[in-house]
Amino acid sequence: MKFKIIIQTLLVSIFLCSCESIELDGLDNELSDPGQKGAFLPDPPPGIEGSEDWVYIPSDISGLGNDAFWVMKYEAKAWNDANTNNTIDSGEYATSFAANLLTHKPVSTPDGRPWVSINADNAAAECESLGAGFSVISNQEWMAIARDAEVQDENWTGGTYKSGCLFRGNSGETTCGYNGGTGDYGVTRHARSSFKLSTGDSIFDMSGNLEEWTDWDPLTAGFQSGPSCFGSPQQLPSVTCGSYADSDYNTADGLLTTTDGVGTLLTKGFGVILRGGHYSNSVNAGLYMFRLNASNVDANGQIGFRCVYRP
Numbered sequence: 001m002k003f004k005i006i007i008q009t010l011l012v013s014i015f016l017c018s019c020e021s022i023e024l025d026g027l028d029n030e031l032s033d034p035g036q037k038g039a040f041l042p043d044p045p046p047g048i049e050g051s052e053d054w055v056y057i058p059s060d061i062s063g064l065g066n067d068a069f070w071v072m073k074y075e076a077k078a079w080n081d082a083n084t085n086n087t088i089d090s091g092e093y094a095t096s097f098a099a100n101l102l103t104h105k106p107v108s109t110p111d112g113r114p115w116v117s118i119n120a121d122n123a124a125a126e127c128e129s130l131g132a133g134f135s136v137i138s139n140q141e142w143m144a145i146a147r148d149a150e151v152q153d154e155n156w157t158g159g160t161y162k163s164g165c166l167f168r169g170n171s172g173e174t175t176c177g178y179n180g181g182t183g184d185y186g187v188t189r190h191a192r193s194s195f196k197l198s199t200g201d202s203i204f205d206m207s208g209n210l211e212e213w214t215d216w217d218p219l220t221a222g223f224q225s226g227p228s229c230f231g232s233p234q235q236l237p238s239v240t241c242g243s244y245a246d247s248d249y250n251t252a253d254g255l256l257t258t259t260d261g262v263g264t265l266l267t268k269g270f271g272v273i274l275r276g277g278h279y280s281n282s283v284n285a286g287l288y289m290f291r292l293n294a295s296n297v298d299a300n301g302q303i304g305f306r307c308v309y310r311p
């Protein structure tokens with residue numbers, strides 16, 4: 001570790017002195033996109049095509065104590081490497097929103113239709129199939145990202161924190177979000193489809209587009225439900241829901257409601273967690289939207305997923 005820090009310091013010095021064409025092989029850190037804040041980032045997830053479209057989340061990014069991890073910048077897309085060259089080539093995305101579990105694997109990339117009609121257990125299995133350290137996103141990880149995104153001025157329609165509303169994304173509601181139809185994707189996206197993070201990176205569709213399967217227990221392989229609780233939809237600040245803690249669902253501010261664009265606790269139930277809401281949830285959608293009444297074997301066109309990599 002000490003060696004790594006020394007090397008990083010050396011590299012920073014090289015970078016700052018603007019020396020040209022210096023390459024030091026064998027280092028596990030490299031120059032990141034110069035458009036991003038911070039000159040150095042850890043390596044992207046290993047062996048993954050499209051790894052430039054994974055976002056690094058530093059440890060404790062928002063005070064909730066998360067370990068560092070990588071997350072898909074986009075909702076998972078389905079890729080079949082038909083010509084087995086380990087490169088995403090034209091025509092290798094699923095042509096419908098659903099995909100064959102045996103032939104496709106999840107990738108993060110702007111193109112291609114987001115992968116839907118996949119249940120929670122299969123979504124977790126698809127992420128885990130990418131290799132050791134890969135998993136479907138956990139609720140703790142969702143919250144770490146959400147709490148960071150919430151407080152960035154650029155993510156609010158008024159241009160500063162709590163001015164106007166937080167971008168609601170593709171939700172069919174156009175005051176805070178936009179109407180992008182049944183699963184938006186592509187290189188050119190609406191300004192409200194992504195959140196800026198404190199790292200300088202951006203992450204897409206955390207609010208709206210597709211609801212996303214969210215694992216309760218990142219320490220156990222596969223998908224696990226959270227606590228159950230039953231009752232009516234509620235605004236987040238007034239949620240009472242089983243043993244869920246405020247840090248499991250609520251905003252950093254603590255008092256924001258869906259008028260502020262953050263979403264609602266849409267429906268209670270057995271604790272299978274879906275976050276963010278989807279393209280037709282309208283005012284209920286939002287970065288913090290929380291729904292618990294699905295089954296882990298449900299699969300429909302409104303639910304997608306995203307993977308994480310835990311180094």
Ligand SMILES: [Ca+2]
Pocket residue numbers: 080081082083084085086087088089092
């Ligand atoms: Ca290929």
Ligand SMILES: [Ca+2]
Pocket residue numbers: 075205206207208209210211212276277
């Ligand atoms: Ca989403």
Ligand SMILES: [Ca+2]
Pocket residue numbers: 215216217218219220221222223224
């Ligand atoms: Ca798990």
